[in-house]
Amino acid sequence: MPITSTNPIEVDGNVYPYFMVNLAISPLVKPTDVGGTVAMLLTPYRVIEDGSSVSLPNNALQFTYMDVFESNDAEALEATFTIMNALQKFITDKNI
Secondary structure, three states, X not given: OOEEEEEEEEEOXXXXXXXXXXXXXXXXXXXXXXXXXXXXXXXXXXXXXXXOEEEOHHHOEEEEEOOHHHOOOHHHHHHHHHHHHXXXXXXXXXXX
């Protein structure tokens, strides 16, 4: 399932409508709580006629949250909780 941009970029007449996603979510252990560090890199790409893809690493978008739970970024929090819930379902379904 491709991750589709809501605002695709165009370079040399070619539209790059998708993102390759590199995502890391790590626990952040604090003296009184546990937080979460999130880093995400979105690299635009397009599929060409032969089925292969071309990406634009120099146009990648980077998002970094030292503690996403303290970020006050509603979209980042929602995405993190959705991913964490999907991971919990995977662990539960696999009986891990």
